[in-house]
Amino acid sequence: MAAILTFLGNSIYVVIAIVASWGAYCVIVVYNRVKQKQFSDEAVQSGFLEALEEPLLKGDYEVASQICSGDRRALCQLCQLAIDNRQIGFAKIKQLLTDRFQRDVLQDLDFRLSWVVTVIKTAPMLGLLGTVMGMMAAFEKLAASKSVDATKLAGDIQFALITTALGLSIAIPLTICVAYITINIRKMEDMVSFGLNQFLEIYRQAIIRHPVS
Secondary structure, three states, rough: OOOHHHHHHHHHHHHHHHHHHHHHHHHHHHHHHHHHOOOOOHHHHHHHHHHEEEEHOOOOHHHHHHHOOOOOOOOHHHHHHHHHHHOOOHHHHHHHHHHHHHHHHHHHHHHHHHHHHOOOOOOOEEEEHHHHHHHHEEEEEHHHHHHHHHHHHHOOOHHHHHHHHHHHHHHHHHHHHHHHHHHHHHHHHHHHHHHHHHHHHHHHHHHHHHOOO
16 A cells, blocks of 8 residues: 555656646747737837738738738738638628637637646646645554654655645646736737727728729
């Protein structure tokens, strides 16, 4: 029994390390994607829309598409999607852009962020499992002998406390990271929605002046 508890105890450290690494990786991926999908500020976004407005109002959709081409920011990709599908009409374009933004950007970020939330919930549970194993090992030693080595007993109790501390040490920073990233996602969503409304107004004027045949 003691050997089994020792093996499981060592395995807990490995599992906690894997969970922590996965949580940190997901945080970095989501943070980078948020930064990748948004403009640094509204002034830069307005500059992009101003550059796009001139060719659109002239009916030069090819140049407008080139301005958006290769840019991985969400608003740029949505603008290019609208330009490339201009034949389907304004109402359908508006719905298409809204759906694609929700599905391709926001849902993707929420999906990856849900993994971080899972790690936040799992890490303390693994720590608690380690605590239970440590106490089981300690009581197993107490039951097996009338004279117990205090050093070995303290080692089991220390293991129980360390795993609890590790679980909390993973969950607490990740909770703060999730809160910070969530705020950034909402800011990005607001900025993209504002920019998209501006673009749609420009786009509506463009197709009125230069109807797509």
